[in-house]
Amino acid sequence: MSFREERAAERKLNIVKAAAKLFSEKGYHDATVEEIARELKYTKGSIYYYISSKQDLLFQCHDLAMNLLLENIEKIKNSGLPPDRMLKEVVKSHIETLVSEFNLITVTLGSDYELEEKYAEIIIAKRDQYEKFIADIIREGIKKGIFREVPVKMVINLIMGASNWIGRWFSPDGPMTIQEIGQFYADYLVMPLLS
Amino acid sequence: MSFREERAAERKLNIVKAAAKLFSEKGYHDATVEEIARELKYTKGSIYYYISSKQDLLFQCHDLAMNLLLENIEKIKNSGLPPDRMLKEVVKSHIETLVSEFNLITVTLGSDYELEEKYAEIIIAKRDQYEKFIADIIREGIKKGIFREVPVKMVINLIMGASNWIGRWFSPDGPMTIQEIGQFYADYLVMPLLS
Amino acid sequence: MSFREERAAERKLNIVKAAAKLFSEKGYHDATVEEIARELKYTKGSIYYYISSKQDLLFQCHDLAMNLLLENIEKIKNSGLPPDRMLKEVVKSHIETLVSEFNLITVTLGSDYELEEKYAEIIIAKRDQYEKFIADIIREGIKKGIFREVPVKMVINLIMGASNWIGRWFSPDGPMTIQEIGQFYADYLVMPLLS
Amino acid sequence: MSFREERAAERKLNIVKAAAKLFSEKGYHDATVEEIARELKYTKGSIYYYISSKQDLLFQCHDLAMNLLLENIEKIKNSGLPPDRMLKEVVKSHIETLVSEFNLITVTLGSDYELEEKYAEIIIAKRDQYEKFIADIIREGIKKGIFREVPVKMVINLIMGASNWIGRWFSPDGPMTIQEIGQFYADYLVMPLLS
DNA sequence: CATGAATGAGAGTTCATTCAT
DNA sequence: AATGAATGAACTCTCATTCAT
Numbered sequence: 047m048s049f050r051e052e053r054a055a056e057r058k059l060n061i062v063k064a065a066a067k068l069f070s071e072k073g074y075h076d077a078t079v080e081e082i083a084r085e086l087k088y089t090k091g092s093i094y095y096y097i098s099s100k101q102d103l104l105f106q107c108h109d110l111a112m113n114l115l116l117e118n119i120e121k122i123k124n125s126g127l128p129p130d131r132m133l134k135e136v137v138k139s140h141i142e143t144l145v146s147e148f149n150l151i152t153v154t155l156g157s158d159y160e161l162e163e164k165y166a167e168i169i170i171a172k173r174d175q176y177e178k179f180i181a182d183i184i185r186e187g188i189k190k191g192i193f194r195e196v197p198v199k200m201v202i203n204l205i206m207g208a209s210n211w212i213g214r215w216f217s218p219d220g221p222m223t224i225q226e227i228g229q230f231y232a233d234y235l236v237m238p239l240l241s
Numbered sequence: 242m243s244f245r246e247e248r249a250a251e252r253k254l255n256i257v258k259a260a261a262k263l264f265s266e267k268g269y270h271d272a273t274v275e276e277i278a279r280e281l282k283y284t285k286g287s288i289y290y291y292i293s294s295k296q297d298l299l300f301q302c303h304d305l306a307m308n309l310l311l312e313n314i315e316k317i318k319n320s321g322l323p324p325d326r327m328l329k330e331v332v333k334s335h336i337e338t339l340v341s342e343f344n345l346i347t348v349t350l351g352s353d354y355e356l357e358e359k360y361a362e363i364i365i366a367k368r369d370q371y372e373k374f375i376a377d378i379i380r381e382g383i384k385k386g387i388f389r390e391v392p393v394k395m396v397i398n399l400i401m402g403a404s405n406w407i408g409r410w411f412s413p414d415g416p417m418t419i420q421e422i423g424q425f426y427a428d429y430l431v432m433p434l435l436s
Numbered sequence: 437m438s439f440r441e442e443r444a445a446e447r448k449l450n451i452v453k454a455a456a457k458l459f460s461e462k463g464y465h466d467a468t469v470e471e472i473a474r475e476l477k478y479t480k481g482s483i484y485y486y487i488s489s490k491q492d493l494l495f496q497c498h499d500l501a502m503n504l505l506l507e508n509i510e511k512i513k514n515s516g517l518p519p520d521r522m523l524k525e526v527v528k529s530h531i532e533t534l535v536s537e538f539n540l541i542t543v544t545l546g547s548d549y550e551l552e553e554k555y556a557e558i559i560i561a562k563r564d565q566y567e568k569f570i571a572d573i574i575r576e577g578i579k580k581g582i583f584r585e586v587p588v589k590m591v592i593n594l595i596m597g598a599s600n601w602i603g604r605w606f607s608p609d610g611p612m613t614i615q616e617i618g619q620f621y622a623d624y625l626v627m628p629l630l631s
Numbered sequence: 632m633s634f635r636e637e638r639a640a641e642r643k644l645n646i647v648k649a650a651a652k653l654f655s656e657k658g659y660h661d662a663t664v665e666e667i668a669r670e671l672k673y674t675k676g677s678i679y680y681y682i683s684s685k686q687d688l689l690f691q692c693h694d695l696a697m698n699l700l701l702e703n704i705e706k707i708k709n710s711g712l713p714p715d716r717m718l719k720e721v722v723k724s725h726i727e728t729l730v731s732e733f734n735l736i737t738v739t740l741g742s743d744y745e746l747e748e749k750y751a752e753i754i755i756a757k758r759d760q761y762e763k764f765i766a767d768i769i770r771e772g773i774k775k776g777i778f779r780e781v782p783v784k785m786v787i788n789l790i791m792g793a794s795n796w797i798g799r800w801f802s803p804d805g806p807m808t809i810q811e812i813g814q815f816y817a818d819y820l821v822m823p824l825l826s
Numbered sequence: 827c828a829t830g831a832a833t834g835a836g837a838g839t840t841c842a843t844t845c846a847t
Numbered sequence: 848a849a850t851g852a853a854t855g856a857a858c859t860c861t862c863a864t865t866c867a868t
Contacts, residue, residue: 050830057831073354075270079859092832094860156351158409159268197417197425203410204403204429211402214353222392230392234399237433274842286844286850295842440851447852463744465660469838481840482853490838546741548799549658587807587815594819597796598789604743605788612782620782624789627823664863676829676865685863 058096060086062106066149074104074153074160104157105165111154112172114143119179129187134236136180138228140209145216145224152213177202187239194241205235253291255281257301258344265347269299269355299352300360306349307367309338314374324382329431331375333423335404340411340419347408372397382434389436400430448486450476452496453539460542464494464550494547495555501544502562504533509569519577520630524622526570530599531618535606542603567592577629584631595625643681645671647691648734655737659689659745689742690750696739697757699728704764714772719821721765723813725794730801730809737798762787772824779826790820 064085068077079100083093097103118139122132144151154169161169180202187193209231222230259280263272274295278288292298313334317327339346349364356364375397382388404426417425454475458467469490470480487493508529512522534541544559551559570592577583599621612620649670653662664685668678682688703724707717729736739754746754765787772778794816807815 054830071354073270073352075268076355078857089833090859091834091861095831095833100859159266160271200417200422200425201429203406204426207406207409208399208403210406211398214402215398222395227395230395231399234396234433238429273840284850285842286852287848289843290848290850444851461744463660463742465658466745468836479854480838481855484839484841485852485854549656550661590807590812590815591819593796593800594793594816597799598793600796601788601792604792612785617785620785621789624786624823628819663861674829675863676831677827679864680827 054096058106061088061093061096062103062110063149065103066107066110066153069104069107069157070149070152074157101162101165104153104160105169107150107153108161108165108169109172111147111150112169112176114147114150115140115176116172118143119176123179128192129183129190130192130236130240133180133183133187133239134232136183137205137209137232137235138225141212141228141231142224144209144213148213148216151210155210155213177206180205184239191241193239196239201239208235249291253301256283256288256291257298257305260298261302261305261344261348264299264302264352265344269348269352296357296360299348299355300364302345302348303356303360303364304367306342306345307364307371309342309345310335310371311367313338314371318374323387324378324385325387325431325435328375328378328382328434329427331378332400332404332427332430333420335401336407336423336426337419339404339408343408343411350405350408372401375400379434386436388434391434396434403430444486448496451478451483451486452493452500455493456497456500456539456543459494459497459547460539464543464547491552491555494543494550495559497540497543498551498555498559499562501537501540502559502566504537504540505530505566506562508533509566513569518582519573519580520582520626523570523573523577523629524626526573527595527599527622527625528615528618530596531602531621532614534599534603535614538603538606541600545600545603567596570595574629581631583629586629591629598625639681643691646673646678646681647688647695650688651692651695651734651738654689654692654742655734659738659742686747686750689738689745690754692735692738693746693750693754694757696732696735697754697761699732699735700725700761701757703728704761708764713777714768714775715777715821715825718765718768718772718824719817721768722790722794722817722820723810725791726797726813726816727809729794729798733798733801740795740798762791765790769824776826778824781824786824793820 061082065077065082068082068085071077079093080090082103083090086093097106119136122135122139125132125135127135158166181198184193184196184198184201188195188198212227212231216224216227218224256277260272260277263277263280266272274288275285277298278285281288292301314331317330317334320327320330322330353361376393379388379391379393379396383390383393407422407426411419411422413419451472455467455472458472458475461467469483472493473480473483476483487496509526512525512529515522515525517525548556571588574583574586574588574591578585578588602617602621606614606617608614646667650662650667653667653670656662664678665675667688668675671678682691704721707720707724710717710720712720743751766783769778769781769783769786773780773783797812797816801809801812803809
């Protein structure tokens with residue numbers, strides 16, 4: 047990638063992040079392209095030099111978010127931890143990413159149905175990949191007798207739901223740090239699995 | 242309430258339910274007033290005889306949903322059950338209502354930010370009331386030594402998050418009935434509280 | 437058709453005619469929906485109560501024009517005239533319609549390529565039907581020995597081209613009436629066919 | 632003209648031809664400056680080094696086309712042929728140029744109204760010159776008794792219309808060569824003039 | 827010379843809302 | 848009580864044009 051292309055990519059990233067911020071604050075529809083542009087001191091027209099449509103922007107948010115989550119998981123996958131500790135790591139990592147990339151992930155969680163078919167497919171594939179990894183951990187734990195028998199899919203939904211909801215109420219001014227929250231959630235949500 | 246008013250109220254309720262359906266399917270913005278009207282074989286103009294604005298419709302959805310949840314809780318409150326069993330009942334009841342009034346609750350959970358300030362206040366008050374009741378149960382449990390010491394607010398958020406997320410994935414065609422799901426969630430989510 | 441529907445149809449027709457006028461004056465692109473609206477003292481938004489898009493408006497122009505031409509031909513078809521006289525009638529009628537519905541036909545002749553595929557198909561079908569009728573007359577004339585052998589398709593193109601071009605230069609202030617022009621063209625263009 | 636200027640002129644000519652191609656394919660408006668640039672592997676910005684505006688490009692097309700036609704006529708003018716044969720030569724030459732420089736002439740014929748006033752004047756002057764030459768031939772023919780008395784202007788319009796329309800339907804894959812078409816048109820259109 | 831980047835003026839379109847009838 | 852009709856504000860997107868580098 048040339049210097050020029052790099053800079054353009056960087057600018058696009060900034061635009062996506064500004065979009066994420068506004069999308070997460072006001073929702074996809076209520077955030078206008080003009081506002082997103084203004085946020086970066088661009089004009090409405092200029093932004094279209096970098097993006098192809100508002101939908102594209104939404105898709106980039108989703109994609110970036112999923113990529114971040116998948117990267118996390120890749121690291122954990124190779125950690126060699128036992129299933130229970132690995133699952134806790136996943137929960138903690140998920141939550142910490144959720145908060146550190148708050149806007150990005152919040153957008154993703156709140157605007158599924160806004161994504162057009164062709165974009166949605168890509169994102170759903172990544173989400174499935176993510177959940178499959180978690181499912182593998184749980185199944186491994188069951189096989190090893192560390193976890194009791196449970197409906198795996200449902201447990202994942204439960205854990206994901208609890209974790210994702212954090213985007214609705216988390217405030218950095220709260221009494222607990224995000225690490226503490228992550229730890230608490232990890233412990234709370236993994237405990238009922240133990241046999 | 243006169244006969245006339247009663248009939249108007251009934252029709253408005255129908256409109257709200259039709260709106261809930263469309264809002265939950267397509268989102269607040271993507272559902273148009275015209276579609277809502279068409280759903281009930283009204284015309285766009287006519288509907289304004291019963292409602293004052295699209296926002297009003299959204300608010301009614303939220304309000305109806307919260308009233309249903311609060312009614313549930315009222316019953317449980319007077320059941321005389323011990324805290325652990327009472328909390329499980331709350332979770333089960335919450336989940337069953339969520340599913341039986343799917344559209345209504347889904348709208349509520351997915352469109353906070355769309356509610357205008359003045360409406361939002363009312364809904365938030367009811368939500369606080371709902372959560373306060375759950376907090377009371379947990380605190381009672383802690384006091385009685387049935388539950389261990391936990392950050393109450395956070396546990397509520399965790400439970401609510403897990404439960405509410407069901408709206409994202411539940412399908413009546415799944416392998417478990419909603420009662421079984423409710424039971425599983427209740428057990429799973431209350432277990433880590435036990436001392 | 438009810439009274440209401442009739443009135444709506446009439447208004448739509450007016451809009452189409454206003455559009456035809458502006459399209460023929462300034463071209464499809466340079467005529468804006470707002471101008472078309474202003475022409476009829478509508479607002480830009482109101483016009484969309486009657487039409488579905490600017491393309492729709494263009495299509496209606498084309499369709500109306502072709503229908504007028506086809507109606508003319510239907511009359512001539514049943515006149516029982518011999519081929520040479522019938523062909524002259526077609527040319528005269530074509531030219532007179534072209535001028536009396538100047539805007540409509542001019543739009544049609546000048547903006548083929550602007551029509552989107554799905555609309556274009558319909559119009560092209562009608563145009564083919566029109567030209568087929570003329571071809572039939574010429575073939576009949578050849579068979580009867582009134583016309584000499586000629587490449588039929590090319591003659592039609594020649595005649596149509598000459599006639600349609602009138603839209604480019606005709607002015608009601610010119611020295612000849614449109615009837616005289618029609619007669620002159622009919623004589624001039626049919627003469628070389630005679631054997 | 633210096634070397635530099637010459638090269639610039641050459642490049643400009645290429646740009647004009649690329650523009651002609653796109654204008655004739657998609658119409659003046661639908662062809663974007665970016666597409667024209669891309670056709671020649673320029674960038675949108677670069678092209679403005681050679682041209683002053685999109686209008687300029689359109690004007691150049693018109694101008695080039697008219698110059699080609701006028702050059703043809705200049706040759707015929709000095710051929711010493713009798714009026715009837717001279718007129719046939721004009722028609723043939725017109726048609727052959729129309730086809731060999733298809734894009735250029737097609738643009739010219741289809742986008743009168745797009746030309747801004749100041750440019751239009753220049754083109755119209757050339758067109759008048761062109762038509763005046765044809766008028767002279769016809770008048771000469773009438774004076775010499777070869778042609779019958781006719782409204783000259785109208786005959787020219789008729790001939791031009793028929794000929795120009797060829798741009799609408801001509802395809803190199805058709806059954807006749809362009810020379811044959813030219814001959815056919817010339818014969819067909821001159822015949823009715825003979826006394 | 828060439829171009830990446832930016833701009834701004836508008837275009838078409840949608841839709842909640844109003845209102846006369 | 849109901850509705851056809853109209854409105855206007857807002858929105859997304861396009862594109863010819865400019866300019867610093």
